Amino acid sequence: xxxxxxxxxxxxxxxxxxxxxxxxxxxxxxxxxxxxxxxxxxxxxxxxxxxxxxxxxxxxxxxxxxxxxxxxxxxxxxxxxxxxxxxxxxxxxxxxxxxxxxxxxxxxxxxxxxxxxxxxxxxxxxxxxxxxxxxxxxxxxxxxxxxxxxxxxxxxxxxxxxxxxxxxxxxxxxxxxxxxxxxxxxxxxxxxxxxxxxxxxxxxxxxxxxxxxxxxxxxxxxxxxxxxxxxxxxxxxxxxxxxxxxxxxxxxxxxxxxxxxxxxxxxxxxxxxxxxxxxxxxxxxxxxxxxxxxxxxxxxxxxxxxxxxxxxxxxxxxxxxxxxxxxxxxxxxxxxxxxxxxxxxxxxxxxxxxxxxxxxxxxxxxxxxxxxxxxxxxxxxxxxxxxxxxxxxxxxxxxxxxxxxxxxxxxxxxxxxxxxxxxxxxxxxxxxxxxx
Amino acid sequence: xxxxxxxxxxxxxxxxxxxxxxxxxxxxxxxxxxxxxxxxxxxxxxxxxxxxxxxxxxxxxxxxxxxxxxxxxxxxxxxxxxxxxxxxxxxxxxxxxxxxxxxxxxxxxxxxxxxxxxxxxxxxxxxxxxxxxxxxxxxxxxxxxxxxxxxxxxxxxxxxxxxxxxxxxxxxxxxxxxxxxxxxxxxxxxxxxxxxxxxxxxxxxxxxxxxxxxxxxxxxxxxxxxxxxxxxxxxxxxxxxxxxxxxxxxxxxxxxxxxxxxxxxxxxxxxxxxxxxxxxxxxxxxxxxxxxxxxxxxxxxxxxxxxxxxxxxxxxxxxxxxxxxxxxxxxxxxxxxxxxxxxxxxxxxxxxxxxxxxxxxxxxxxxxxxxx
Numbered sequence: 079x080x081x082x083x084x085x086x087x088x089x090x091x092x093x094x095x096x097x098x099x100x101x102x103x104x105x106x107x108x109x110x111x112x113x114x115x116x117x118x119x120x121x122x123x124x125x126x127x128x129x130x131x132x133x134x135x136x137x138x139x140x141x142x143x144x145x146x147x148x149x150x151x152x153x154x155x156x157x158x159x160x161x162x163x164x165x166x167x168x169x170x171x172x173x174x175x176x177x178x179x180x181x182x183x184x185x186x187x188x189x190x191x192x193x194x195x196x197x198x199x200x201x202x203x204x205x206x207x208x209x210x211x212x213x214x215x216x217x218x219x220x221x222x223x224x225x226x227x228x229x230x231x232x233x234x235x236x237x238x239x240x241x242x243x244x245x246x247x248x249x250x251x252x253x254x255x256x257x258x259x260x261x262x263x264x265x266x267x268x269x270x271x272x273x274x275x276x277x278x279x280x281x282x283x284x285x286x287x288x289x290x291x292x293x294x295x296x297x298x299x300x301x302x303x304x305x306x307x308x309x310x311x312x313x314x315x316x317x318x319x320x321x322x323x324x325x326x327x328x329x330x331x332x333x334x335x336x337x338x339x340x341x342x343x344x345x346x347x348x349x350x351x352x353x354x355x356x357x358x359x360x361x362x363x364x365x366x367x368x369x370x371x372x373x374x375x376x377x378x379x380x381x382x383x384x385x386x387x388x389x390x391x392x393x394x395x396x397x398x399x400x401x402x403x404x405x406x407x408x409x410x411x412x413x414x415x416x417x418x419x420x421x422x423x424x425x426x427x428x429x430x431x432x433x434x435x436x437x438x439x440x441x442x443x444x445x446x447x448x449x450x451x452x453x454x455x456x457x458x459x460x461x462x463x464x465x466x467x468x469x470x471x472x473x474x475x476x477x478x479x480x481x482x483x484x485x486x487x488x489x490x491x492x493x494x495x496x497x498x499x500x501x502x503x504x505x506x507x508x509x510x511x512x513x514x
Numbered sequence: 515x516x517x518x519x520x521x522x523x524x525x526x527x528x529x530x531x532x533x534x535x536x537x538x539x540x541x542x543x544x545x546x547x548x549x550x551x552x553x554x555x556x557x558x559x560x561x562x563x564x565x566x567x568x569x570x571x572x573x574x575x576x577x578x579x580x581x582x583x584x585x586x587x588x589x590x591x592x593x594x595x596x597x598x599x600x601x602x603x604x605x606x607x608x609x610x611x612x613x614x615x616x617x618x619x620x621x622x623x624x625x626x627x628x629x630x631x632x633x634x635x636x637x638x639x640x641x642x643x644x645x646x647x648x649x650x651x652x653x654x655x656x657x658x659x660x661x662x663x664x665x666x667x668x669x670x671x672x673x674x675x676x677x678x679x680x681x682x683x684x685x686x687x688x689x690x691x692x693x694x695x696x697x698x699x700x701x702x703x704x705x706x707x708x709x710x711x712x713x714x715x716x717x718x719x720x721x722x723x724x725x726x727x728x729x730x731x732x733x734x735x736x737x738x739x740x741x742x743x744x745x746x747x748x749x750x751x752x753x754x755x756x757x758x759x760x761x762x763x764x765x766x767x768x769x770x771x772x773x774x775x776x777x778x779x780x781x782x783x784x785x786x787x788x789x790x791x792x793x794x795x796x797x798x799x800x801x802x803x804x805x806x807x808x809x810x811x812x813x814x815x816x817x818x819x820x821x822x823x824x825x826x827x828x829x830x831x832x833x834x835x836x837x838x839x840x841x842x843x844x845x846x847x848x849x850x851x852x853x854x855x856x857x858x859x860x861x862x863x864x865x866x867x868x869x870x871x872x873x874x875x876x877x878x879x880x881x882x883x884x885x886x
Contacts, residue, residue, distance in 0.1 A: 227618070258655045268654040275621060276654035280645045286611045287646070290618025290626075297574070297600040297624075304618075316638065320611030327606055489652045490691050492659070492714045495759065495803035 109348030113420035121428045129156035129375075130163020137389040141367045148358035148368035151402060154377035159438030167219075167381040171445045177218055177376055178440055179454060180238040181210040181433050186458040187233065187243055190466055191250055195264075195411045199474040200250050202264045206231045208374070208406035208424065211432035212337050213307075214238045215379030220305060220333075220387055225295075227275045227288035227306035230265055231337065239272045243462065247469035252480060255472030259481045259488070281312035285321035285334065292332035292390075293324070303390040305333040305383075310357050310400075311342025311350045318360075322398070326364040331390035333383060334398045336360075337373065339405035344418040358400035366396050373403030374429040376436045402429070483509075549751040554741040555726045558700035558749050559589045559665070562707035563627065565753050567597050570625060573711060575602045577612060577629030577665075586631060587667060587726060609639035613664065617646050620660045627711055633668035633720060634680045647716040648691030663710040663717045668696075669777050669824050670861050671724035671734070671870055679861035681776075681825035686718045687801045687834065693717040693758055694801040698725065698779040699746030702799060705756030713758060722776035730777055731784035732872040761805035763812075767794040770818035770883055773809060773835050775799065778822045778871065785876040791884070793820075801831055809835070810842050817848040818883045824871060827855040849886055852879040 113119045132152045135144045154161050161168075169177075188205040195203040206213065213234025220226070226235050236246060248255035250264040258268060268276035275291075278284060288306035295302050308318065313336055325332050336357045340347050350357070361368025367389065371382045379401060386397035404427045408415045440446035473479020487494060487502040494502075553561060566573045575590055575597075581604040584591030594602040605612050609630055616626035630636045636643075647660040670679030686694045695710050695717055697703035703721065710717040724730050728740040741747035764779050769792040774782050779797045786793040794812050798805065813819045819839050821832040832853045839851055854871045862869055 225622075257657075258653065261655065262653050266653070268657050270654075270657040276650060276658050278646060278653075280641060283614060283617075283642060283646050286614025286642070287618035287621065289611075290615030290620075291622045292618070293615060294574075294619040294622035294624050298622075316608075316610050317614055317642075320606070320608040320614060323606045323608060324611050324615055489656050491693075491803075492651070496806060497803065 109346070109353055111346035111348065111419065113423060115416055115418065115420060117420045119420045119423040119426040121426055124428050126428055127151050127153065129153040130165070132163070132165065134164035134385070137385055138392055138394045139367070141361065141365050141395075144367060145362055148362055148370055148400075149356055151370050151372050152378050152382055153372040153375050154381060155375045155435050155439055159435065159442040161377055161439060165378060165381040167377055167384060169377070169380065171443070173218065174436070174440055174443070175445065177214055177238075177380070178433070178436050178446070179458075180214045180218075180234065181376065181436065182454060183243075183458050183461070184210045184214065184234045184237045185433060186455070186462045187237065187246070190459075190462040191247070192411065194250070194466060194474075199470070200252065200264050201475055202411055203250065204230055204265050204410045205407040206233055208427075208431065209337060209339055209403050210234050211376035211379050211436070212335070212373045212401045212403055215376040216305065216333075216335065216383040219380045219383035221302070223273055224302055224387070225273045225275065225288070225291050225304045227284035227291070227304060228277060229281070229284065229307045229309060229312075229337070230277055230279065231309075232307050233265065233267070236267060236269060236272060236274055239274070241269055241272045241274070244465045244468050245269075247466055248472055251469055251472065251474045253469070253473035253475070254479045254481060255469065256481070259485055264475075282308045282315040282317040282321075284308070285317050286324060288334070289321045289324045289328075289330045289332050289396075292330040292396075293328050296328070296331055296393075301391065303331040303333065303387060305335065307335040307337055309342055310336055310338035310340075310347050310352065311345060313357055313360060314350050322360065322364040322366065325396040326366050329393065329395040331393070332396045333386040333390065334396060336398065336400045337403060338400050339373075339403050341405045341409070341415070341419065343409045343413060344415075346419075356400060358398060361398035364398075366398055368398045368400070370400045370402060372429055373401030374427075374432040374435060376432055377439070403432075404429070550748050551751050552742060552747055553700045553704075553749040554728065554747065555697070555700045555703050555721065556587055556589050558704040559707055559721065560591060560593070561749065561751065562704040562711070563590060563593060564596070566627075566708055566711045567593065567601060569753065570711075572623060572625040573601070573627060574619065574624050575627045575629070576605050576616065578605055578607055578631045580604060580629050585629065587723065589665070589721075590629065609635055609637075610642055613639040613642035613647065613662075616662045616664075617642060617650065617660050620647075620662050621650075621658050625711060626662045628662060628664055630664060630666040632674075632678050633666045633682050634677045636664075636666055636682060640685075643686075643692065643716070643718075644689050648689050651715070652691060659714055660716045661714045663707070663713070663719050665707070665719045665721060667723035667726070668720040669722045669724055670866060671730060671777060673863065673866060674861070675863040676860040679866070681720075681823065681856065683718070683720055683801060684825055684829060684831045687831050688829075691716070693803065694720070695758060695799065696720045696722065696776045696801065697799065698722065698764075698776055698797050699744070700741055700749050701746040702756060702762065702797075704749055705754050706758065706799060708753065709755040709758050712755065717758070720776070724777045725780060729780040732781035732870075732876070733784075734867050734870075734872075756799070758800045759803040759805055760799065761808040762797040762799055763794065763808070764797040765793060765795040767792040768816060769793055770820060770880065771796060771809075771812040771816045772820045772822060773798060774822040775801065776824070778824060781872060782822055782876060785873045785880070788873065789877060789880060791880055793880070804838070806838060806842070809839065813839050813843040814846045817846050819843070819847070819851045820854065820876075820879055820883055821851065822854045822871060822876060824856050826858050827853065828858050830855055849883045852883050854879045
């Protein structure tokens with residue numbers, strides 16, 4: 079400190095360091111999305127490969143042989159609704175219509191539950207509008223007993239697997255019919271019977287868990303595989319990278335899905351690294367198969383998932399699939415996207431609406447028409463309305479029909495230890511003493 | 515009082531475990547007693563893992579260096595050769611990944627026993643432990659459980675510096691849904707580890723590495739002792755369990771109660787012997803669930819209480835013990851409760867023995883408690 083030059087005191091370090099050096103000052107790059115509120119969204123510079131243009135490697139191909147797929151976009155449905163190219167899964171009519179119906183039911187369910195939240199019947203809801211193909215295409219491509227470790231926007235999996243929507247609504251209302259005893263934020267479902275792992279809410283924790291489940295299945299010589307989902311934003315979490323490392327090291331039979339819906343609350347995908355590369359390309363560094371898929375094309379999602387599932391079942395290793403899609407609505411009922419992004423992004427989204435695209439395909443095949451679609455939408459709207467009425471008989475949030483208060487202390491441990499019993503008793507005594 | 519030998523309660527029966535095959539039926543007490551071996555704490559832990567892997571095909575052992583090499587402290591030596599790589603395997607160096615994978619394996623139906631190489635490295639796994647393993651049963655209303663036992667060497671006294679010496683048990687006792695277990699002898703280590711593995715809730719099993727190879731009296735400048743000849747190093751080769759949540763009276767006495775666990779049990783035993791004080795020493799063994807009845811019984815008898823742990827002081831587990839004793843034994847107390855703990859600083863390498871709550875500080879505290 080003795081040789082410190084007094085005149086330097088108080089000057090910023092950067093100025094001191096730049097003095098006398100013939101070097102350009104360093105610059106910090108902070109990403110900025112292209113469009114903000116008031117801007118007209120223009121996606122014309124998007125590089126969207128034509129449907130059918132991507133090669134389909136053998137399921138057992140080495141990851142190094144298929145790196146270009148991590149930068150391309152697997153697409154099956156073309157602009158006329160025709161399924162083209164090597165990834166066309168050539169699904170029978172009944173599967174196509176089942177897929178269409180599950181997607182439409184998911185959207186109707188979302189609409190009803192969003193309204194229920196706005197009516198004050200619950201605290202919170204998250205829609206999956208525009209992302210229905212990601213969950214439902216995958217769910218139908220997996221075996222019904224494959225284990226799913228979802229994030230919070232994959233309600234379509236439960237719906238595709240035929241899980242009762244009244245049960246889902248009971249959870250959303252946190253009422254006395256809620257199997258989870260009102261402990262979880264709405265939409266954080268758990269349905270073991272449906273192969274649907276308990277949703278956390280902490281981001282990407284499910285990734286290493288899915289890998290662990292898959293490793294256990296492999297170690298046991300089982301035939302079931304695991305699949306997991308996270309958003310593009312949370313690929314930045316350490317759990318994502320731990321999971322990729324484990325999946326690669328042990329060649330775990332797992333499908334890791336990144337739902338790139340462009341927005342993580344108000345942070346655009348650039349804050350997770352999208353300006354530099356694709357999310358599917360994360361796979362390359364780990365030496366695992368990476369596919370980048372049009373997430374608004376249900377047939378592409380189905381085909382990619384089936385490819386990855388076959389690969390996993392053949393002990394050829396894990397697959398990372400980026401589903402390129404768009405979050406049409408806010409992050410949740412607590413979010414107002416008009417505060418941070420252009421209002422017309424959704425309508426300008428170049429990959430369209432997944433339901434409209436699949437509907438067009440079914441109509442083009444001659445197995446569907448507008449009248450039947452409109453009738454289905456009416457039927458599904460009635461179905462969710464009736465289900466909501468049924469669920470509301472069990473109570474809505476904050477109206478008393480919840481599980482008894484002493485149940486709060488259950489399931490912390492298998493057997494309730496003395497300190498929880500004491501706290502439970504004291505709480506009941508206090509309420510009793512207060513005359514409640 | 516000497517450490518307890520195998521009691522009927524502990525040996526020869528299986529509580530709450532899963533069905534086991536005929537060949538793996540629990541040994542009878544006499545059979546367990548008939549094959550007593552001299553073991554240090556590492557060998558006792560290794561034996562517990564061996565016994566449980568033999569009994570339950572769902573038990574898997576995983577962690578950094580635990581497979582072929584058998585662990586940096588040798589606790590898993592020989593297990594991979596015996597049970598194969600599908601059940602004992604090395605992992606990438608990502609604690610978050612190790613515990614996350616163990617949660618998934620537990621959801622599948624396995625019973626993982628991950629090792630975190632040093633307790634100081636457990637922090638990258640905190641989210642998976644605190645938000646996931648600990649809450650899975652609760653948030654899924656019992657649909658999914660996380661029956662893992664996380665083994666990890668902890669504590670100082672080995673010149674490990676600030677990244678190989680910490681005692682983070684208070685972080686875990688503060689979390690709802692995990693149990694925290696800390697043995698102080700080879701006999702207890704084996705019986706408690708077996709109980710922890712059989713338990714259907716996530717358990718943090720902290721192993722006091724300073725006493726892996728022998729008890730430590732707190733005098734760092736005297737030659738290290740081995741477990742040879744110590745009564746609690748006489749360990750049955752077979753299956754026995756020590757129920758979680760039961761403290762052990764390490765020394766019965768009347769003058770004051772000392773609450774401690776792990777390495778500090780031995781340091782306190784020696785200090786008390788040197789002072790010639792008739793202290794009652796409770797080895798808590800399990801911090802959550804805590805054996806509150808044993809604590810209450812002892813402090814109400816002696817009327818004086820000292821709490822000793824190596825972990826940092828503020829919000830340490832000693833603060834909870836102090837609150838419990840105050841709430842339950844206030845009218846029996848004849849002196850303020852004292853704590854001797856690590857200081858609220860990182861563990862200093864060269865000043866380790868000034869940091870360590872050793873005989874000097876324990877003697878001062880006992881003298882103060884007994885003064886009036």
